[in-house]
Amino acid sequence: YQAISGGGDETVRYTVATVEKDILIVSVSGSGQVTVLDQVDIKPEVSGDIVGIYINKDQEVKTGQLLAELGTKNAQQAIYDAEIVLDDAKEELKDLLSPPDVQSLRQAEVASAQAERDFNEAKESYENIEKILDDTERQAEVASAQAERDFNEAKESYENIEIDTESSLITAYEDGYNTVAAVFLKLSSYMKNLKDVLGTEQSLKKYITAYELILGEDSLFIQRLLNDYDQSNDLFNKNYVFFITVFQDDDRDTVNELINDTLETTRAIFQTLDSARHMFDAIIVRDYQHLNTASHIDKMKPKIDSDASAVSSNISSLQAIKDTIDDTIKNTPDKIEDAEWALQSAQEKFDEKKLALEELIAGVDPKDIKSQENIVTQKEDALFDAKKKLASCSIRAPFDGVIAEKNDKIKKGDSVSSSTVLATLITKQKIAQISLNEIDAANIKVDQKATITFDALPEVTIVGRVIEIDTMGQVSQGIVSYGIKIIFDTDVEQVKPGMSVTVDIITEAKQDVLILPSSAIKFQEGAYYVELVDANKQFANTPGTVLPTQPKRQSVEIGLSNDFSTEVVSGLKEGDIVVVSTINPSAVQTTQTKTTQTQGFQIPGINTGGMNTGQMKNFR
Structure with a gap:
């Protein structure tokens, strides 16, 4: 926000802002280098009796795959x-x-x-x-x-x-979360293809005119496709924002809600793909080969047919997981x-x-x-x-790799501890290794999502997750720091070991909360308050505004906050206007405060709006 006062004007001016509903994200940032993990020993986090070992030597395993289980009765x-x-x-x-x-x-x-x-x-x-x-x-x-x-x-x-019953529910919720994660990797591709059917980055509905020339401006095929795309795009964006705030060990109601939302989104995308398929079926029986868009139609039709078949399989997987959870709970x-x-x-x-x-x-x-x-x-x-x-009784693969060695001495029924090596996993998985001070490290947990950027590759941003936090800190010049390892979700060929990285780890996120600029919050006599303005929204975000009435003090209760924005728990409602700064003619003539940059997780088919944690680049 910027406010400027005229030289001879003695009128007090204000910079104001509107209270809005948005997503508030808090993250911790650190820098380090890219390294490569050659091998890691698979050990239990807790002591217990082995009830199942599900791996063999030379077996390929995927991230999150169940490798072994400990008895959960005591837990x-x-x-x-x-x-x-x-x-x-x-x-x-x-x-x-x-x-x-x-x-x-x-x-x-x-x-x-x-x-x-x-x-x-x-x-x-x-x-x-x-x-x-x-x-x-x-x-x-x-x-x-x-x-x-x-x-x-x-x-x-x-x-x-x-x-x-408990074992069945644990497995069902874990499988459900993993299925959602796998489906999301594919949904973005489906949405990109649907977006390409409609137009280009420069012209979002470039090809609609061509379709109307073939089928007519009032074609139901085209109108149905546009309506279905808008609905599925909105669902996908909201579902993705929810997905990045949910972790595998969250409460079951949250994971169940994520599964249901993802199933609804996937069905909406299938409906949109089906509408696109019907439109192309109607086009190919017409005379269209003389048009400039003929090659585009011939290229996109098989893609849409393939996507429709694939997304149908995704729906079946999600529905099966949902039915398993519902039936298990019903029969408990x-x-x-x-x-x-x-x-x-x-x-x-x-x-x-x-x-x-x-x-x-x-x-x-x-x-x-x-x-x-x-x-x-x-x-x-x-x-x-x-x-x-209890969660630690399920021993899972931290990343993709191959089981190089399996401890054949360990059998079902044997007692193991955190020092027992069950297997050795080899991999060439790239990771980011950073160091955080003890205050920031205290907020970091395994499996938290993170975004990684590279000094040498400013156009590349990769999503990852925390896989390891040092148990013991390192002391240097009186400062305690902890090493954090973040595994990449995708492998980008340009990223090389030794490259410098900056990692933003998402520690907390809330959606649909009331937020306002942190500079609008004031503290006095043990309580927080803002200066509430009785004015139209046209005054908001306008520098050097003369208000029609004097602002009044309004007590507020605040919640989550980051460097730029603060959550308002009570005391204000959406649309209220508050003072961000006061411009007194007798004070400094020009003031400049921080401007919030908008972050977006820019992947095909996603528009997250104004998430408030800093500036990010293309998401790969």
């Missing part, structure tokens, strides 16, 4: 236990923060008294039954033993069902879990209500609140660690 149980403990801790904190009133105190007293009466009645009933069962003690022992056997069998059956048993939970919690209810009553009467110690908050944080960390260990 799943750890997650289940951690979730229960975390829920209990949160509930206890909620109770501590809720002040007791007369009604809740009375309810607690009544509940406690009722629970005590129920307990005493059950105890008395048990004692009476015990007295009259002296003559049938043996029969009771036999019945008890049989009941115990029945319970153990039911419990074992339940555990097997739970393990099998939960009645046994409810019964087991009810059995375990029967005695606990009385103790819990009695303790709650005592705490209500005694009041809440602030130290108890702080202590419980710390407990909740600890339990959240424990749950995160448990989920991470």
